[in-house]
Amino acid sequence: MGEFTPLYIVGAIIGAFTLLFVAAFITLKRRKAVVTFDRNVPDREIMARMLPYAKPYWKSFLAVLIMMLLAIAYDILSPLLVGDIEGIIKEDGFALRDLFIRVGVYAGILAVSLVSTYFQSIVLQKTGQKILSALRQDLFTHIESLSHNQLNQIPVGKLVTRVTNDTNAISMMFTNILVNMIRNVFVIVGVLAAMLLLNYELTLMVLCFIPFLVLFTVIFRTFTRRVFRTVKDRTTDINTYLSENLSGIKITQIFNREDAKMQEFTEKSRGLRIARRNMTLVFGIFRPMVYMLYISSVLCLLYLCGRGYIRETHFLGQTIQSQTLVSFYMYISRFFNPIQTLAEQFNQLQSAFASAEKIFTIFDMEPELVDEPDAIELDHIEGDIEFRDVWFAYVPGEWVLKGVSFHVKPRETVAFVGATGSGKTTILSLMCRNYDIQKGQILIDGIDIRHIKVSSLRRHFGQMLQDVFLFSGTIRSNIVLREESFTDEEIWQACRYVNADHFINKLDGGLDEVVRERGNNFSAGQRQLLSFARTILHRPEVMILDEATANIDTETEILIQDSLEKMKNIGTMLIVAHRLSTIQHSDNIILLSHGEIKEQGTHQELLHKKGRYYKLYMLQFHEQQKQLEKNA
Numbered sequence: 001m002g003e004f005t006p007l008y009i010v011g012a013i014i015g016a017f018t019l020l021f022v023a024a025f026i027t028l029k030r031r032k033a034v035v036t037f038d039r040n041v042p043d044r045e046i047m048a049r050m051l052p053y054a055k056p057y058w059k060s061f062l063a064v065l066i067m068m069l070l071a072i073a074y075d076i077l078s079p080l081l082v083g084d085i086e087g088i089i090k091e092d093g094f095a096l097r098d099l100f101i102r103v104g105v106y107a108g109i110l111a112v113s114l115v116s117t118y119f120q121s122i123v124l125q126k127t128g129q130k131i132l133s134a135l136r137q138d139l140f141t142h143i144e145s146l147s148h149n150q151l152n153q154i155p156v157g158k159l160v161t162r163v164t165n166d167t168n169a170i171s172m173m174f175t176n177i178l179v180n181m182i183r184n185v186f187v188i189v190g191v192l193a194a195m196l197l198l199n200y201e202l203t204l205m206v207l208c209f210i211p212f213l214v215l216f217t218v219i220f221r222t223f224t225r226r227v228f229r230t231v232k233d234r235t236t237d238i239n240t241y242l243s244e245n246l247s248g249i250k251i252t253q254i255f256n257r258e259d260a261k262m263q264e265f266t267e268k269s270r271g272l273r274i275a276r277r278n279m280t281l282v283f284g285i286f287r288p289m290v291y292m293l294y295i296s297s298v299l300c301l302l303y304l305c306g307r308g309y310i311r312e313t314h315f316l317g318q319t320i321q322s323q324t325l326v327s328f329y330m331y332i333s334r335f336f337n338p339i340q341t342l343a344e345q346f347n348q349l350q351s352a353f354a355s356a357e358k359i360f361t362i363f364d365m366e367p368e369l370v371d372e373p374d375a376i377e378l379d380h381i382e383g384d385i386e387f388r389d390v391w392f393a394y395v396p397g398e399w400v401l402k403g404v405s406f407h408v409k410p411r412e413t414v415a416f417v418g419a420t421g422s423g424k425t426t427i428l429s430l431m432c433r434n435y436d437i438q439k440g441q442i443l444i445d446g447i448d449i450r451h452i453k454v455s456s457l458r459r460h461f462g463q464m465l466q467d468v469f470l471f472s473g474t475i476r477s478n479i480v481l482r483e484e485s486f487t488d489e490e491i492w493q494a495c496r497y498v499n500a501d502h503f504i505n506k507l508d509g510g511l512d513e514v515v516r517e518r519g520n521n522f523s524a525g526q527r528q529l530l531s532f533a534r535t536i537l538h539r540p541e542v543m544i545l546d547e548a549t550a551n552i553d554t555e556t557e558i559l560i561q562d563s564l565e566k567m568k569n570i571g572t573m574l575i576v577a578h579r580l581s582t583i584q585h586s587d588n589i590i591l592l593s594h595g596e597i598k599e600q601g602t603h604q605e606l607l608h609k610k611g612r613y614y615k616l617y618m619l620q621f622h623e624q625q626k627q628l629e630k631n632a
């Protein structure tokens, strides 16, 4: 028994660790703390949906495969070459010539392997970037096709993660994870074949360690899923928190909430730190475990062979040649390494699948507002708008508009008044079909808007809203907006028309003055003037002004009033304004309350009626009087 004691010791150590591991695993499983990836769709289905993105590049992948085989040749051949001791150490000393030949061959194989690895990674990088950009583009286009209603349901932060991180994970899966997994499988098979050829008894000895390796790997995977998941959740958590709070940072500063926010952030940051520490810990346990198995198998190899040489006994009836010993020694490391990485890559693959599933959930959101197959294109509209008993709810059951009917004739100016939340903005956004109505009909020039192509419909509307969105770029790019080319003269004309030319003229850059994110280097009034110019330039047949004059000082308002008068000549105009003075010259004034039309008519008609409009008007009139008295 004594001569095998070292082997028993090795066995005991491995056994003890295995028991420890299994015990830990069972405990965790009992506590139901074992987490699976958040997945509903089977791997095969996801793979089938992702493959089309890689398919156009099958030639590149084939080239990669060939280069990979060349690179693997080094892993398989070099141990044989190095192990061939008997070829160079002869009875009468070194066979120098043979040594040099072998060094030359070794260097040659190494060079081939390095060069092919180099080109392999270049091809993979290029292909990966192409797949990534195709996927990103598709996703972005798809997101753009979603309706306002659908977009309201997904936080912007999440969409950003989908388009950046998750697409990246898929591209990485093709170019990094899958390719390396294939490579590792090849290496394992190749090394195993070479070992079997050299000495199958020793190979069997090495294989004795494999069940342990498999066991460790299985357990490791359940642990890593858990930590991976936590790390991902915590990262999303921090990202969402950051994106929201960085947007609102000015409010934080104004309300002196920095300390509280800092504490919240520290808390989240700590969460991520702990999750990452746990991840390191799990890997820190798994890798040494595999290393222990590797070292144990090397120990067994050395022990068995060394014992044979010293005692001149035989291992399973044979003397192991020095060549076999050296080659085996090298092969063992080449065997364990890919198995260990394979386990880790399997996790990455699962995580990439999870990303893919998230992306496909977005792809699976069918755009709600699709054109009917026979939807028509409108080159020009007269600007006749009719609502026929329109019912609409953002949330099913909670009616925001209840049977709204009105008719706007071409080139008329119609104003909507009513308390906040009465449905004014909703009416205006239904016209351009930002949402579909549940009951009733909306007609443009007598055609139901559902029969008109959405893009064609929206082209005829110019919207000027209270919160103007400016993109980062220049004044010019923000006015032109679409790709159509306008001459500077046309742009200036539009600016003059809405009296935006005064302030643009004062800028150093003129039309080329830089606009920063959301236009934060301009005042609210200036932004509004720019949005007017933007609308005018595109000569819409219907213009919508939704509280667009709210941010403007009296002086500018006079300018705006002036341009509003001019704009009335361009086409139909729909206005929402709180100051009744802005709208009193409208052809029709519609008063809304809780989604219903209560009164409509001209300013004079409504005043005569002495109804709600009259009350509203008197209220504002008295306010004005008070203001004037105060100023005087």
Ligand SMILES: Nc1ncnc2c1ncn2[C@@H]1O[C@H](COP(=O)(O)OP(=O)(O)O)[C@@H](O)[C@H]1O
Pocket (backbone or CB within 6 Å): 152, 394, 395, 400, 418, 419, 420, 421, 422, 423, 424, 425, 426, 427
């Ligand atoms: N995207 C939305 N989702 C759900 N409800 C909304 C949405 N937008 C507006 N609402 C609700 O619809 C009602 C009418 O809003 P809105 O048309 O914006 O009013 P107004 O412009 O007259 O102030 C409000 O009660 C508001 O809460």
Ligand SMILES: [Mg+2]
Pocket (backbone or CB within 6 Å): 424, 425, 426, 546
């Ligand atoms: Mg509104």
